[in-house]
Amino acid sequence: xxxxxxxxxKKQDFSExxxxxxxxxxxxxxxxxxxxxxxxxxYGFAIRKFVYGRLRExxxxxxxxxxxxxxxxxxxxxxxxxxxxxxxxxxxxxxxGGTTPLDVKLALRPTSETAIYPMYALWVRSHxxxxxxxxxxxxxxxxxxxxxxxxIRLREITSFMESHTVHATWDEAEAQVEYEIGxxxxxxxxxCIPTTVSKRPDWDKFPGADYTIAVDAIMxxxxxxxxxxxxxxxxxxxxxxxxxxxxxxxxxxxANQTCYGISERCIAALLSMHGDDKGLILPPVAAPVQVxxxxxxxxxxxEDVMVAAQNLQQxxxxxxxxxxxxxxxxxxxAKYYWWELRGVxxxxxxxxxxxxxxxxxxxxxxxxxxxxxxxxxPDGVTRVLAEITDAxxxxxxxxxxxxxxxxxxxxxxxxxxxxxxxxxxxWCKDRACGDAIEEKTTASVLGTDVRSPxxxxxxxxxxxxxxxGKATLIGRTY
Amino acid sequence: xxxxxxxxxKKQDFSExxxxxxxxxxxxxxxxxxxxxxxxxxYGFAIRKFVYGRLRExxxxxxxxxxxxxxxxxxxxxxxxxxxxxxxxxxxxxxxGGTTPLDVKLALRPTSETAIYPMYALWVRSHxxxxxxxxxxxxxxxxxxxxxxxxIRLREITSFMESHTVHATWDEAEAQVEYEIGxxxxxxxxxCIPTTVSKRPDWDKFPGADYTIAVDAIMxxxxxxxxxxxxxxxxxxxxxxxxxxxxxxxxxxxANQTCYGISERCIAALLSMHGDDKGLILPPVAAPVQVxxxxxxxxxxxEDVMVAAQNLQQxxxxxxxxxxxxxxxxxxxAKYYWWELRGVxxxxxxxxxxxxxxxxxxxxxxxxxxxxxxxxxPDGVTRVLAEITDAxxxxxxxxxxxxxxxxxxxxxxxxxxxxxxxxxxxWCKDRACGDAIEEKTTASVLGTDVRSPxxxxxxxxxxxxxxxGKATLIGRTY
Numbered sequence: 001x002x003x004x005x006x007x008x009x010k011k012q013d014f015s016e017x018x019x020x021x022x023x024x025x026x027x028x029x030x031x032x033x034x035x036x037x038x039x040x041x042x043y044g045f046a047i048r049k050f051v052y053g054r055l056r057e058x059x060x061x062x063x064x065x066x067x068x069x070x071x072x073x074x075x076x077x078x079x080x081x082x083x084x085x086x087x088x089x090x091x092x093x094x095x096x097g098g099t100t101p102l103d104v105k106l107a108l109r110p111t112s113e114t115a116i117y118p119m120y121a122l123w124v125r126s127h128x129x130x131x132x133x134x135x136x137x138x139x140x141x142x143x144x145x146x147x148x149x150x151x152i153r154l155r156e157i158t159s160f161m162e163s164h165t166v167h168a169t170w171d172e173a174e175a176q177v178e179y180e181i182g183x184x185x186x187x188x189x190x191x192c193i194p195t196t197v198s199k200r201p202d203w204d205k206f207p208g209a210d211y212t213i214a215v216d217a218i219m220x221x222x223x224x225x226x227x228x229x230x231x232x233x234x235x236x237x238x239x240x241x242x243x244x245x246x247x248x249x250x251x252x253x254x255a256n257q258t259c260y261g262i263s264e265r266c267i268a269a270l271l272s273m274h275g276d277d278k279g280l281i282l283p284p285v286a287a288p289v290q291v292x293x294x295x296x297x298x299x300x301x302x303e304d305v306m307v308a309a310q311n312l313q314q315x316x317x318x319x320x321x322x323x324x325x326x327x328x329x330x331x332x333x334a335k336y337y338w339w340e341l342r343g344v345x346x347x348x349x350x351x352x353x354x355x356x357x358x359x360x361x362x363x364x365x366x367x368x369x370x371x372x373x374x375x376x377x378p379d380g381v382t383r384v385l386a387e388i389t390d391a392x393x394x395x396x397x398x399x400x401x402x403x404x405x406x407x408x409x410x411x412x413x414x415x416x417x418x419x420x421x422x423x424x425x426x427w428c429k430d431r432a433c434g435d436a437i438e439e440k441t442t443a444s445v446l447g448t449d450v451r452s453p454x455x456x457x458x459x460x461x462x463x464x465x466x467x468x469g470k471a472t473l474i475g476r477t478y
Numbered sequence: 479x480x481x482x483x484x485x486x487x488k489k490q491d492f493s494e495x496x497x498x499x500x501x502x503x504x505x506x507x508x509x510x511x512x513x514x515x516x517x518x519x520x521y522g523f524a525i526r527k528f529v530y531g532r533l534r535e536x537x538x539x540x541x542x543x544x545x546x547x548x549x550x551x552x553x554x555x556x557x558x559x560x561x562x563x564x565x566x567x568x569x570x571x572x573x574x575g576g577t578t579p580l581d582v583k584l585a586l587r588p589t590s591e592t593a594i595y596p597m598y599a600l601w602v603r604s605h606x607x608x609x610x611x612x613x614x615x616x617x618x619x620x621x622x623x624x625x626x627x628x629x630i631r632l633r634e635i636t637s638f639m640e641s642h643t644v645h646a647t648w649d650e651a652e653a654q655v656e657y658e659i660g661x662x663x664x665x666x667x668x669x670c671i672p673t674t675v676s677k678r679p680d681w682d683k684f685p686g687a688d689y690t691i692a693v694d695a696i697m698x699x700x701x702x703x704x705x706x707x708x709x710x711x712x713x714x715x716x717x718x719x720x721x722x723x724x725x726x727x728x729x730x731x732x733a734n735q736t737c738y739g740i741s742e743r744c745i746a747a748l749l750s751m752h753g754d755d756k757g758l759i760l761p762p763v764a765a766p767v768q769v770x771x772x773x774x775x776x777x778x779x780x781e782d783v784m785v786a787a788q789n790l791q792q793x794x795x796x797x798x799x800x801x802x803x804x805x806x807x808x809x810x811x812a813k814y815y816w817w818e819l820r821g822v823x824x825x826x827x828x829x830x831x832x833x834x835x836x837x838x839x840x841x842x843x844x845x846x847x848x849x850x851x852x853x854x855x856p857d858g859v860t861r862v863l864a865e866i867t868d869a870x871x872x873x874x875x876x877x878x879x880x881x882x883x884x885x886x887x888x889x890x891x892x893x894x895x896x897x898x899x900x901x902x903x904x905w906c907k908d909r910a911c912g913d914a915i916e917e918k919t920t921a922s923v924l925g926t927d928v929r930s931p932x933x934x935x936x937x938x939x940x941x942x943x944x945x946x947g948k949a950t951l952i953g954r955t956y
Contacts, residue, residue, distance in 0.1 A: 032546075045543055045544050067518040067526075069634050070619075076511060091576060093574040095574065096573065097571075098621050100621070119510065158547075
């Protein structure tokens with residue numbers, strides 16, 4: 001965990017900036033000796049703790065947390081035909097226990113439908129058992145053959161939140177999908193991450209779903225990152241796993257289901273969206289250290305300043321802020337650099353002159369200075385942190401809005417994508433036209449039924465065939 | 479999650495009681511279709527949340543939380559000779575990614591020394607990097623061939639806390655071992671679980687350790703359950719993985735290490751130690767529901783009672799208690815049964831007569847009734863919950879004390895063990911004498927250097943050879 005003193009790559013070189021920042025800001029170490037597996041540094045893990053703490057709070061309103069096994073017997077895993085088609089090339093298989101070959105091979109869950117639903121079949125008996133709404137936060141595994149990237153494309157997803165709900169009717173499951181889209185938007189809004197929500201085209205839906213609603217973020221380089229998906233499973237899995245309930249008339253009915261996932265990509269989006277050339281910028285809600293106090297001590301006032309700094313730390317900690325007093329024997333400038341790199345939202349500089357004026361200098365990581373009265377520092381810090389959150393959100397919204405643009409011809413679409421934008425076109429929902437768009441642009445049809453403050457769900461002529469079409473997002477994806 | 483109305487087996491039939499209770503109190507479902515893998519019910523998982531929350535609080539005083547990959551390349555795993563000897567028959571191996579055989583087989587961590595220490599070798603450079611104290615709470619895997627039991631002997635340990643520290647000297651590592659024994663005792667004291675701490679005999683230490691200090695609980699049937707271990711690793715692993723630091727004189731030195739683990743056996747001990755014939759008894763600190771309010775409504779006072787019950791719930795929740803108001807349409811007796819089974823420490827019964835008297839009846843799960851003034855209910859509940867914690871702790875201490883006894887002859891030892899006790903003998907620490915004890919009694923030499931308020935670390939003649947010996951615990955183990 002050495003401090004490397006060289007300059008960070010510029011954020012406009014996003015890929016280099018991202019890789020270098022993960023290491024330098026102590027988020028993840030990529031030197032673990034297996035491709036696609038990474039190590040969380042304690043600082044990165046602390047960010048994860050606050051982000052997932054918030055996710056748990058949101059889910060606990062309506063779901064209960066639980067935990068199912070990692071290992072899925074091959075025969076259960078192979079039961080749902082569409083599902084297995086989606087995963088069979090990606091699943092890790094355990095074949096040996098010690099030196100003994102296993103009778104039944106065990107899959108490492110790539111996602112847990114086939115682990116959970118055999119149990120749901122035992123648990124659900126009557127309409128009175130419904131709805132059933134559980135979630136877990138677990139490690140899952142995909143044997144990725146594409147290039148892996150920390151937090152974005154991994155072979156061990158370390159922090160997969162997966163929700164699995166069971167309902168009496170298709171409509172109730174649809175309402176749950178809507179509820180969970182709302183939760184996801186609220187979650188990302190809390191992290192100041194603007195999202196575009198859309199309905200994935202049929203060929204890109206979850207294997208075994210009626211339909212998939214996906215949540216994307218537009219990354220600094222204009223590529224989209226899928227950071228959440230909600231799936232209406234209809235009766236696909238309940239038929240396969242025999243999840244049935246007795247309704248009020250005594251009839252046996254197949255249940256309807258949803259599943260819903262958010263992975264550590266939420267942290268990739270958080271770090272990427274807000275950071276700048278100096279390093280991370282963390283919204284206070286996700287910052288392991290929200291306020292750093294740097295004492296500026298010269299000669300004989302050292303003791304005074306240190307006592308005042310400790311009092312300040314105490315007052316802020318008592319108010320509930322996460323505060324660090326940086327009393328290390330280093331130049332103030334080196335400390336500024338250190339904490340800026342790590343994205344601490346607010347730095348308080350306290351020197352003899354501030355002390356005399358009963359003030360402390362507040363330097364926002366988002367780039368402004370202001371003065372706070374020492375006597376009412378907790379109020380001042382509350383106010384300034386709220387301003388920082390606003391500034392972070394405004395900047396992210398501006399980024400997202402400026403990276404969305406309409407395109408009415410294939411050429412315009414191609415240029416928009418080449419300029420690093422996500423385009424809104426009209427599309428007739430015909431697969432052939434979708435394929436034509438994807439082949440011509442090497443981009444993806446993200447989806448229709450777009451929900452974004454910057455995109456209107458308009459009608460128009462399909463960009464390929466000219467037939468009536470609907471507003472559709474096209475983007476280059478991670 | 480049906481409610482089965484039959485009576486619970488008596489606690490004196492401990493094994494049946496335990497298995498039945500896990501299911502009936504909704505802790506774990508054992509019907510997952512792979513041996514040794516179990517499913518946490520939401521209620522069980524909520525207990526886990528509070529127990530592990532407390533463990534995190536204790537560790538966060540001095541350690542940082544982190545997360546390393548599950549999969550360990552076979553060649554790293556095979557590096558430490560003693561270590562691999564201890565685990566080679568128990569490790570699950572991943573051999574395929576999709577249909578592709580892997581170039582390098584991957585072990586599912588049975589414990590993470592060989593995942594973490596190659597990274598520590600990169601991170602530790604100088605004495606200034608030390609001490610390094612990290613922990614993680616993860617799933618680990620052992621291909622157990624013995625009989626598996628939920629929370630006790632599993633193939634997927636779902637909740638393994640493992641701490642891994644690095645120090646400059648052997649003495650500093652020894653001090654860390656002592657510190658971590660202290661943490662463990664504090665953790666279990668908070669759960670009202672008395673422990674006996676002892677130094678395991680050499681043949682039973684962790685593979686690759688200088689020595690192992692273990693923490694045991696005496697279960698209801700007199701068997702001991704190992705619920706924590708702290709290992710002094712000396713230079714065993716630092717030599718293998720080349721974890722070196724430059725000391726103040728510029729010399730390269732091998733680091734000294736410790737590791738330390740607590741698994742979900744802590745929850746097995748919690749449930750087993752305190753429960754009774756009616757079900758669980760949870761100390762308030764670990765209870766998902768600390769107080770249940772049961773309104774006793776008859777005829778026209780229904781509305782009054784319900785409003786008072788809601789106000790009471792609000793007042794207690796605002797004070798920070800975890801409170802449930804049970805307004806289900808069921809007989810009060812059925813509700814009592816339901817919450818007693820689930821171990822809720824305090825039940826408040828509120829009826830019209832209580833309301834008139836401005837009181838509420840408080841029924842302790844530990845078996846006493848008392849009256850609480852409604853006007854100062856939060857204070858009353860605080861007091862009564864503290865009394866419940868005391869009663870739970872006292873009963874567990876009494877159990878532990880009465881299950882320890884001295885034995886000075888092999889016959890006395892054998893009878894003590896057959897009576898379901900843990901015996902204290904004198905032993906010369908010679909392996910041959912240890913083997914003689916274990917063969918004759920089919921029990922285990924738990925350890926020497928015993929720390930327990932009920933055992934004196936005395937000298938005496940070895941129970942086998944008569945040479946000078948030290949107080950030693952002998953018990954039948956899980």
